[in-house]
Structures are given as C-alpha cells and as structure tokens.
Amino acid sequence: MPITVVGSVAYDSVETPAGRYDRKLAGAATYFSLAASFFAPVRVIAVVGEDFGPEQEAVFNARGIDIQGIEHAPGKSFFWEGSYLDNLNEAKTHNTELNVFATFEPKIPAAYADSDFLFLANIDPVLQRRVREAMPNVKLVAGDTMNYWIKDHRAALLEVLKGLDILLINDTEARMISGKSSLLQAAQAVMALGPASLVVKHGEYGATLFFSDGSSRPKSGSAHGAFRAPAMLLEEVVDPTGAGDSFAGGFFGYLASQPEITPPVYRRAMFYGSVMGSFACERFGTERLQQLSRKEIDDRFIHFRRLTHLD
C-alpha cells in the first residue's frame, strides 16, 4: 500500500572518521523514501530550491518514487553540515540553513490522497501536524523528531504525538521527551503521550520496539511484548547520516507491504529497519541505498536472524 512521506530533501556536508563530502543529496525524506521504495510505492512531499535539478530527480525516479509533491521554490534547498568525529552514534551540527524550508507550506497532490500510510519525517512539528490533518483517511501514521523540536517546540510536538500510531526516536530523544533515565520507563512515558507503539533506536546496538498497554501487542513478560532487533556489526561505519531515516523507511515500508499488520509483522519490520539502516552506513550519503538490490536486503535479513536466534 502506498506511503506518503513529508520531510526534508536537502544537501549535506558531512565529516566522519572515514572521510568527508560537500553538498551531497540528502535529507530525511530522501533517505526514508529510498529505503521504503524497496517495499512499497512511495510519494514525497517536500520543497527544494533551484539547486535541485534533473540529476537529483533521477535518483528518485530510478527507484520509482513519486516526486510530484516536491515543490520547487526560488532560492536554495535546505542545507545541513555536521560531523561524527567523536561519536559515531550522535551527529554534531555545525550549520543548518533552512533556506526554502523556512516558508514551506506543504501541498498534497490529489494523486496522494489514497495513501494508506503516512510518515512524518523530522521537520517542524507544525508542518507535521498540518500534513497529518490534511490526510485524515490514512490508516497508519508514524513519525520522527529530534532534540531541537523536543527542547524548543515542545507544545507543537506534543500535538503531533497525539496523532501518531508509531514514533521512532533514539535513546537520547526518548529520555529528553520523558525526563526518565530508565529506557523502559522512558518508553512507557512517551507512549502515554499518544503513540501506541514506539521504536527506540540504539545506534550500533540495534533498536527496541515497545507497545503501549492499549495496543494489540503480544503480551509476554515484564517489558510488555517488546522486541529488540540487532544492528549490523560493520567493519567500518563510513557515514551514519540517514541511518535512522533509512531504518524508518525499511520498517514502515515493510509494514506497508503486508496485507495485515500483526505482531510477527512488526517484528520483521524491525529487522528490515535495521537492515536498511546498516546499508545506509556503509557508504557516504545515499550511495549505498541507490545501488542496493532486494537480494542483498534479504541476505542481510537472514544474517540478522543468525546473529540473534538460538537455533
């Protein structure tokens, strides 16, 4: 079933221990849609500047991603500059230029109206909420956010959380939203704010899926049917940029590919999320996602099973 994603289509300049690059095509919606495109039809809502041309469009077209919802505006695309020199699990931001995103008014193409799945990638929660309200008929809504919105735009973010089925964030963000240091307590407090399910990403240690008491979760043990997926043991993490968005793309894309969303489907979705996140880290920017095959994805899924399963 088709997924609509709203989020940034942008340019990044990044430095990691493996090297650096300047102004490569990036952005949460780009990573998400490339990853999700291996599982389901994807439609993007974003805004780009005059620096976004046929070369960039070709990246989306090659994966069959619908980009009629990418608006072209005068000026430059969103730009982010960051590094991971001290800690591969957390980016240090050196510069953020909103550019065309500063005045973005998301418009939803008529052809997107029948989307069953909606992903609100990490952007201003005011925009996330506007898109959510403009698509009242979607069946499942997931979203992401970041420290900046948690700290300085909390009221708007809390409104978004009320309308989410699934929130995907990292450990630090879960603790920031909840004020709790225990992961389990933090997860329960975050889900009390709205989302029936929560995915907490642990960087190189994988990710954990939590279900709130109200959802149709598998009841087993004290962690309320939680499920933990591993991350890949990579020889070298070349570039962690976009790993979380690629995780979200694999996770949500797999959910959208299934006729029914059951607890076992959620578990497999966690594995596919980890698989796509691990590929994103293997090359700079979106390089690896652009070159990937479905066979490589399924082989890594099997590898993840061996890494974690007793038999």
Add this chain to the structure above:
Amino acid sequence: MPITVVGSVAYDSVETPAGRYDRKLAGAATYFSLAASFFAPVRVIAVVGEDFGPEQEAVFNARGIDIQGIEHAPGKSFFWEGSYLDNLNEAKTHNTELNVFATFEPKIPAAYADSDFLFLANIDPVLQRRVREAMPNVKLVAGDTMNYWIKDHRAALLEVLKGLDILLINDTEARMISGKSSLLQAAQAVMALGPASLVVKHGEYGATLFFSDGSSRPKSGSAHGAFRAPAMLLEEVVDPTGAGDSFAGGFFGYLASQPEITPPVYRRAMFYGSVMGSFACERFGTERLQQLSRKEIDDRFIHFRRLTHLD
C-alpha cells in the same frame, strides 16, 4: 563439570540512583560463583580477612559452593567503594583497598585438581597466570580483566590472554586493549592476542560473542558467526555492581553443564549470561542471586527468546 574460579571475595560500599549500602559481601568471585552455582559445581580460590565469618560462609554454603580454597589471612578483606550516579553502565571508583589481596599467593586445594573449567576473574594478571599454570589440565579457560590492568599492567595481561580460550570484557575494555573504535575490528584485534572467543558486554544493550577465524565457529556472514544476546529491559536498575561477573557465571556455568560445547551451546550460554546479569541488577549487591530459583532463570530465558526471536 566442576568450575574453579579465582578472584576477589570482598566488601563493597556502593551508591546508585536507587540508594546506597556499606560494606556488603561482594567481589567478582562471589558474584561469579553464585551465578554459576545454578548450573555446575563451583570451587572458589580467594583470600579473605578477619571480617569474613560464618555469616558470609553461609552465603556460599547455601548454594553448595566449595570454599575450601578461600584462605583466611590476618587483616581486612579486599574493599571497593564506587558509584553509578552519572552512568549506570560504568562505575566510578572512589576507593580501593587491596588489604589481604596485596600479598595473596593463590593455593589450589588438592580437591580442585580435577576441575575441567577454570575462570580467572578480574584480579592482578600475575595471579591469574599463576593459577592458570598451576592447573594445566583444565579443558576450558575463560577470564575477565579491567581498565586498570589494561593501562598499567599490559605486559602481564598479554601473557594471560595467550592462555585464555574465552575473554569476557566490555566495549570500553575491548577498545582499550585493541586501540580500535569499530567493535568488529576491536574484537578481531583482541582475539589475535590469544582468546579464540570473545564476549563483549554492552551493559543495558546486551552482549556479543565473537569467534576468531581459527575456532570451530558457525561460519555465517561478515561478522564470522557472531551472536548477540539482549539484556533485560528492567523497570529500574537498582545496582549494576557484579552484573558482568554474574553474566560470566551464567555463561561459563551453562557451558560447564553441557556434555559438548557446540555453537548452539555457546548461543544458549550467552542467553544464560544475560539472564544472570539481569537478575544481579534487580537488588543491591548479591541479594537477588541469593534468593533466585532455577524456575525464575528458565522463565527469563524464555522471555529473552521472545524479546529477540521473529517467531
């Protein structure tokens, strides 16, 4: 098959976010032997002072642990004081008093000579090596160490590593020994120093088992048959002290309980390690390990399977 463990039997004063305690029975060999005693016969080599009496002996006796190798010396037992206020995954040491351990000369009781398994808990590598050489007939040797020995006693530690089949350390220690920041590269570099297998403990994120190329490992994927066990999602980590030693006790105890050590047995051992480590964190000091039942252990094993397995 019986396990001999050499290490500290000690007193700890500890502060955690959940509270504090003063001079409770502790030490790596105490946590290890309590945890391992649920799986195999355990024999302890250590030294204690005049502050160790019938009350402390009763803790070992209640679990059927052989303590004829615990030597009594004039003076006080080893004492450690630490806290986990900023980071539950890493202790801050406030005070260490070697006391009777300063002049310890390990003596191995004749009745221990038929031990098939030897565990060298975290003590001076010179002592670890001496015990290893005094027990040449053991079939499997595992050991632990810590940042202090890695930094300031590297030569002695490297000698110990040559005689180990399995080393159990945490992420920071693996990176310190190897000088590599990638976990997989660090693991490979550590195993090149001796141990055919390596367990890297990730605190609240579980632990990973690595096999060197030379060992009879299951060959699968780029991480050379690695296996990742989860940690428990606890409502509250009351006291992480001894969690690593309890992991080692569950891991090595389960290996010692099996007729043959195959790759699937290694995987189960990782789960039992995580299970015992998680129980250790639930109460202050060794309280939880003293009150534990085998049924609780097996129930948690099943919970861990549900937490990580797709079906």
